Amino acid sequence: MRRVASSALWPRLRALQIYGANTGVGKTIFSSVLCAAFQKKLRRVQYVKPVSTGPLDEADDSHISAFGSGIKSKTLYQFDEPVSPHIAARGSSLPISDNEISVALYDELKSYATGEDGIAIVETAGGVLSPAPSGSTQADLYRPLRMPTFLVGDHRLGGIGSTISAWESLHIRGYDVQSVGLFAEGRYENAAYLKDYFAERNIPSFSIAPPPEPAAARDEDIKAMKAYYESSSVNAEVIGFVESFLKAHDKRIEDLREMPKQATEAIWHPFMQHSERNEGNVVAMESAYGDYFQTYTKQKDVPSGAGQEEKALLSPAFDASASWWTQGLGHGNPQLALTAAHAAGKYGHVMFAGAVHEPALTLSQTLVHRMGNARLSKVFYTDNGSTGMEVAVKMALRAASKRHGWSPEDNVEILGLIGSYHGDTMGTMDCSEPSIFNKKVEWYQGRGHWLDFPQVKLRDGQWVVEPPKSMRKTVGKTRTFNSLAEIFDLDARRADWGRYRSYLDAELWHLRQQGHKFGALIMEPVILGAGGMMFADPLFQRCLVEAVRGIDPNIDNAKAVDGQGADKDWQGMPVIFDEVFTGLYRLGRFDAAGFIGADPDIVVNAKLLTGGLLPLCTTTASEAIFEAFLSADKSDALLHGHSYTAHAIGCSVANESLATMSKLSQSDDWAGFRQDWKASLAVQETKDVGKGSTPWSMWSQSFVxxxxxxxNVDYVFAIGSVFAMSLKDPAGSGYASTAATGLRDRLFAGSRAGEPVIHSRVLGNVLYLMGAMTSTPETLKGVEETVLEALSR
Known part of the structure; x- marks a missing residue:
């Protein structure tokens, strides 16, 4: 896999990063003082300057070498021009990426981890937000290593504000600032103010005397500076910081090692049989950044002997489940963090009953506009996908019951698909057929009827649409296709369309003859997620919408399907699309409904809505659904809400997330993904497939x-960021199957020391992988190579 930097944490090697509130605040002076102070406690002290600009003889590591006795120093990237790194790097023959620098720094630190007590002082260049060679900020460049940080404050006029701003920039990015130090300049009294300010935040700070003025003779200057460093290194507050830092390092490791055990004592985990849980199989996630968790497990914590290479305590693990499908813009995304902080500062949380705020209004308008569904007009806010679906069902059942004159005593059901799952609340569980998720829940009743459906699969390099056995007499046997795009060319599949409509019309007629009253059709468009990652034939789903709306199959009445006609009212029964998983670019486009060319009356979105940062859900409904709740009686209203309904922080982050993903959809990386899949398209690029663009995936065609x-693989599929493989299991497929657990465990164990592992989830015999919207082709290629290797073992 592509190398990425891990959190820099070893048991006996301590790493301390020095940031400055600004340029010229004395980072190198403080680094020298701390090197000298640590040298009195530890055997090995190393100074590292990752990026330096200016003449070599003026470099900071030269200063350390000149004044620090026995302290080794090194600069990793040196640019001769004394300008900002992003300007100096322009003369480099090759662009220097953030990942290249962070990996180089990690490897350098790793070389010092020899099983002996030591420390590495890592000094940055300029201020916290000064540019890196790539143009990003230093705070973002070094964030993957998440080293404990010492902030050198600004002792000059205006330094109070710049120091606090620098700390806030680090804090909001997940850095742990251990202490703040600055020169004791009496004129502005910065040190006294900042000591009180940071004490309130449980961050110790201290000041030391400024260095002596440069002497005329170099020998005298060196002598004076050595004396200064010696006296400063025994300063009581400096010694106090050194001792507290060493204790904090040991406590960080102790806490990390104890987390899995303590979790087994205090936490009830979701979706886990706890008779199988122990401290050895609980993964402690120390932090996360970009595509990766930083993970600790008991099994990988192997002590190293003296003189041996010390094993890092944390391993980067690719988040292959996109953190239960929520991750869109990378863990620790600084822009989302800043957006959330701004909204928190502006609003905190404000109640939404009879009120409005700009983030919620903007998000509502954006969703209604971007979905391009003329039926939809009103957005209702909840906290998560389960509750959003609960609201959708309430909406649909009220509208259907009111129109048909059904009473509360009538047994009103939903119509859905076999294998679907819409949430863990009591109401939404009743919208799914009996399964491992719900059938042992005491109040479960299963209020519906579920139809089986043809599935899209790639088996032995051949795309097929495979009907279930119960349908083959009516719709025929498995069909083969030249490409995924050919399957999505719905208008060209007239023969399949006719067979599907005949089957569905007959099924619905029989159900109605049996007395079934359906209040809604509920569907996950294209992919059924929690039920087992099943890829439904999009044409079948379109035909099902047509059938429940009573559309005459012999005339051209597509407007009744997509809502573009003058009549935007629902027909037959309200249609709910559960796009909690599949919506908002997960499958490569804004909504999943467009793939099947049919617009719902109600659509539910969550997961990617906030880019993986906060829980938030929207249920967007048509005007006709909304009007079913209007009357002069308060009891007829939709009496549903949450304390944090439409919380301003979540809505603000959602607006930022959607705007960012919209830009990503036009990016060069996504263009490359499309180009890879375009090579075998049987449909011209200019031709609409369903209602949207041709299907493609972030996972390469060759890999799939x-x-x-x-x-050992039955079939696979890929679309958008989703890849799923079904492994053969002689004992039978389904959620209870353990066929995929061995592969999952091999991916997490890894095959090469020092390389990232893959943290994945399984659904029975199905193992799935997902990228974030920001995952690069290089990252995903590395994941692909690791999966192929694991499949061969």
Missing amino acids: ETVSRKP
């Missing part, structure tokens, strides 16, 4: 096809 031919 190669996996599909593996002897």
